[in-house]
Amino acid sequence: MKQLMGVINLDHELDKLNELTYFRCGAAVPFASRYRLIDFVLSNMMRADLESVGLFVRRKYRSLMDHLGDGKSWDMNRKHGGLFILPPDWNDPTDTSQGDLQHYHNNLDFFKRASAKYIVFSGSQHVNTIDLQDLYRYHLEKGADVTLVYKKIEHLQPEHDLCRRIECDEDQQVTEIHHEKDHPNLYLDIFIMEKELFLEKVEYCIAHGESYFFRDVIQKQRHKLKIAAYEYHGYHAVINSLESYYKNSLELLRQDNYFSLFRENPVQTKIKYEAPTRYLESANVSNSLVANGCIIGGTVENSIIFRGVQVRKGARIINSVIMQKCVIEEDAVIENVIMDKDVHLSRERILVGDHKRPFVIAKSSKI
Amino acid sequence: MKKKEMVAMLLAGGQGKRLKGLTKSLAKPAVYFGGTYRIIDFPLSNCSNSGIDTVGVLTQYEPLVLHSYIGVGSDWDLNRKNGGVFVLPPHERENGSSWYRGTADAIYRNLKFVDQFDPEHVLILSGDHIYKMDYNAMLQYHKERGADCTISVIDVPLEEASRFGILNTEDDLKIYEFEEKPAQPKSTLASMGVYIFKWEVLRRHLLEDGENADSSHDFGKDIIPLMLADGQSLYAYPFEGYWRDVGTVTSLWQANMDLLSDEPPLNLNDPGWRIFTRNPNQPAQYVAPGANVSGSIINEGCIVSGEVKHSVLFYGVEIGEGSLITDSVIMPKVKIGKNVRIHKAIISENTVIEDYMEIGTQRENEEEILLVDNRSKKRISVAAKTI
Numbered sequence: 072m073k074q075l076m077g078v079i080n081l082d083h084e085l086d087k088l089n090e091l092t093y094f095r096c097g098a099a100v101p102f103a104s105r106y107r108l109i110d111f112v113l114s115n116m117m118r119a120d121l122e123s124v125g126l127f128v129r130r131k132y133r134s135l136m137d138h139l140g141d142g143k144s145w146d147m148n149r150k151h152g153g154l155f156i157l158p159p160d161w162n163d164p165t166d167t168s169q170g171d172l173q174h175y176h177n178n179l180d181f182f183k184r185a186s187a188k189y190i191v192f193s194g195s196q197h198v199n200t201i202d203l204q205d206l207y208r209y210h211l212e213k214g215a216d217v218t219l220v221y222k223k224i225e226h227l228q229p230e231h232d233l234c235r236r237i238e239c240d241e242d243q244q245v246t247e248i249h250h251e252k253d254h255p256n257l258y259l260d261i262f263i264m265e266k267e268l269f270l271e272k273v274e275y276c277i278a279h280g281e282s283y284f285f286r287d288v289i290q291k292q293r294h295k296l297k298i299a300a301y302e303y304h305g306y307h308a309v310i311n312s313l314e315s316y317y318k319n320s321l322e323l324l325r326q327d328n329y330f331s332l333f334r335e336n337p338v339q340t341k342i343k344y345e346a347p348t349r350y351l352e353s354a355n356v357s358n359s360l361v362a363n364g365c366i367i368g369g370t371v372e373n374s375i376i377f378r379g380v381q382v383r384k385g386a387r388i389i390n391s392v393i394m395q396k397c398v399i400e401e402d403a404v405i406e407n408v409i410m411d412k413d414v415h416l417s418r419e420r421i422l423v424g425d426h427k428r429p430f431v432i433a434k435s436s437k438i
Numbered sequence: 439m440k441k442k443e444m445v446a447m448l449l450a451g452g453q454g455k456r457l458k459g460l461t462k463s464l465a466k467p468a469v470y471f472g473g474t475y476r477i478i479d480f481p482l483s484n485c486s487n488s489g490i491d492t493v494g495v496l497t498q499y500e501p502l503v504l505h506s507y508i509g510v511g512s513d514w515d516l517n518r519k520n521g522g523v524f525v526l527p528p529h530e531r532e533n534g535s536s537w538y539r540g541t542a543d544a545i546y547r548n549l550k551f552v553d554q555f556d557p558e559h560v561l562i563l564s565g566d567h568i569y570k571m572d573y574n575a576m577l578q579y580h581k582e583r584g585a586d587c588t589i590s591v592i593d594v595p596l597e598e599a600s601r602f603g604i605l606n607t608e609d610d611l612k613i614y615e616f617e618e619k620p621a622q623p624k625s626t627l628a629s630m631g632v633y634i635f636k637w638e639v640l641r642r643h644l645l646e647d648g649e650n651a652d653s654s655h656d657f658g659k660d661i662i663p664l665m666l667a668d669g670q671s672l673y674a675y676p677f678e679g680y681w682r683d684v685g686t687v688t689s690l691w692q693a694n695m696d697l698l699s700d701e702p703p704l705n706l707n708d709p710g711w712r713i714f715t716r717n718p719n720q721p722a723q724y725v726a727p728g729a730n731v732s733g734s735i736i737n738e739g740c741i742v743s744g745e746v747k748h749s750v751l752f753y754g755v756e757i758g759e760g761s762l763i764t765d766s767v768i769m770p771k772v773k774i775g776k777n778v779r780i781h782k783a784i785i786s787e788n789t790v791i792e793d794y795m796e797i798g799t800q801r802e803n804e805e806e807i808l809l810v811d812n813r814s815k816k817r818i819s820v821a822a823k824t825i
Contacts, residue, residue, distance in 0.1 A: 326724070346713070349702075350732055350734050352733045362722045366707065
């Protein structure tokens with residue numbers, strides 16, 4: 072029997088990707104030529120063969136639901152278990168819960184119906200390739216109440232400022248959880264605990280008017296609980312701002328990053344039936360990632376090209392991220408730009424952003 | 439089962455001997471084409487796009503890959519509650535068992551399958567051609583003429599007509615004669631192997647043909663002449679557009695090359711008529727600094743560090759630095775090392791081409807398309823060098 076179930080909690084994730092998150096939540100932002108951010112956590116959960124996965128969303132989840140469908144792409148369209156998308160539709164007038172505890176409190180049935188005994192929790196902003204079964208084994212081995220996942224970061228970046236840090240002793244027991252910006256042990260927003268203990272803590276929190284499970288249980292009760300730390304070593308990127316999105320997108324052009332994200336573990340996404348990409352005689356592409364369905368007649372350098380993009384003859388795209396179905400007409404020039412889906416750029420237009428602050432073009436613009 | 443106006447039967451049991459090593463352990467309809475497809479994707483997608491939701495696929499030769507590829511048909515939207523895709527291999531019956539003895543015999547042995555849907559018409563397709571076609575438009579034509587059988591035809595050049603099954607017609611396209619590969623062709627209308635029959639009429643003739651021990655049980659050779667002799671009304675349906683038989687290594691290579699011009703005759707990017715296929719779910723293709731890709735189509739999962747000109751790359755192909763690939767078709771998961779030269783070749787799935795190998799750069803016969811796999815690569819590359 073499957074011992075693990077999953078929760079993807081998007082409640083606390085801020086949508087700070089400007090135009091990219093005006094109409095969609097962060098988890099639904101397209102990334103790496105053909106994925107959306109949520110694909111990475113879902114693919115990790117798929118590989119770990121969880122009994123069921125609950126997705127707690129609060130805002131701007133229309134495009135996310137369209138992407139997920141019945142969970143088939145992640146093999147989560149199951150008769151028993153599988154993917155449950157749980158939006159905030161609750162109408163109990165006596166309900167006093169708040170924060171993410173509101174989700175847990177109003178979806179107790181989701182947890183109780185599952186036969187799995189352990190729950191692994193994750194957000195969507197930390198792109199990684201963690202082996203959740205290995206985390207589960209480690210958690211049992213440590214005999215911990217809760218196990219938190221962290222990565223030791225050598226070169227801290229601005230996007231790490233908002234992330235929690237974990238301090239642990241030589242026995243990998245967590246001693247402190249805080250927000251000190253220069254501490255290297257970055258918490259990856261992933262933890263595992265026993266379902267029964269979780270439900271008990273939820274009940275306690277509701278009774279005491281608490282609102283956020285991590286803050287009010289794990290962080291506040293860190294000295295009462297036995298909390299272990301699990302160190303993760305693989306690919307990792309935090310996407311929580313426009314700058315971090317842009318930077319981490321272009322860093323996928325380094326082959327070591329590309330291999331560590333994709334080589335070992337296939338990442339699943341919603342299937343589109345695009346033809347392979349066609350490079351015309353005049354194409355000139357280098358150091359770029361290109362998805363299928365594109366027709367490329369121009370120049371593309373150091374860029375990320377999504378599905379179905381057309382780059383006409385004489386157009387130049389440099390250091391940019393061009394999302395699905397954009398059309399770049401003849402002799403247009405784009406540099407340091409993030410172009411959301413379905414943008415049409417007319418001939419000879421020139422768009423140049425700064426390499427630290429890319430220029431963002433909103434979805435479906437005509438320029 | 440719910441009644442259907444038309445059921446499609448797709449003949450996918452052929453070996454395709456002229457594709458040589460490509461069909462060594464693979465049925466011809468499962469052979470790769472166009473960077474991501476298998477040949478059978480074309481008739482299956484045409485069915486799906488034409489609104490035909492019930493398709494029987496008749497398999498026989500090396501069916502393993504084909505069966506698992508078709509699966510429940512969800513990739514072509516053919517996983518349906520009423521109808522859908524059905525794989526129909528030969529089966530044992532009360533009075534014995536045998537293989538399908540011919541194309542007509544394959545349908546004859548599945549009369550019960552077709553009868554379940556009580557169709558007015560049956561569409562017979564083959565799994566050897568690359569084309570996009572609206573079968574529903576053909577059905578309308580068939581119904582308007584009140585035909586017992588309608589055969590889709592394509593106009594071929596007269597000098598090539600003797601390679602095809604040729605239909606001789608009256609001015610109104612009523613067929614009076616079928617000639618298989620005629621030495622002196624009287625017409626240039628070649629059968630595309632796409633037939634619509636009134637089921638009741640076809641059923642009767644299949645029963646008659648099935649009893650005939652002298653018959654080869656073939657649609658072109660036996661059923662069509664039998665129906666003409668019986669005075670049934672048969673019409674030709676003129677098809678205009680791209681259609682290719684990819685039954686030989688050369689024609690398969692040529693059809694792949696046809697996709698590479700700036701305005702290809704077969705548009706695979708038409709959102710209104712998508713060709714569906716099983717998606718191998720690979721990451722985006724990576725074109726490295728210093729790579730050079732032109733006049734080519736490349737699938738996801740490829741990592742290109744060398745030069746690719748006028749070639750087709752299937753998924754998961756890697757091409758090392760300093761290598762040059764021209765006029766070639768590279769099938770899935772082929773690994774090509776550094777400083778390799780490949781010209782005018784088809785490289786089979788999973789082949790590894792080591793650094794500095796040269797294939798097809800010096801050849802006796804410029805017309806010949808080299809077919810390379812892990813077993814033949816040494817012989818072919820060494821031979822090329824010593825010429």
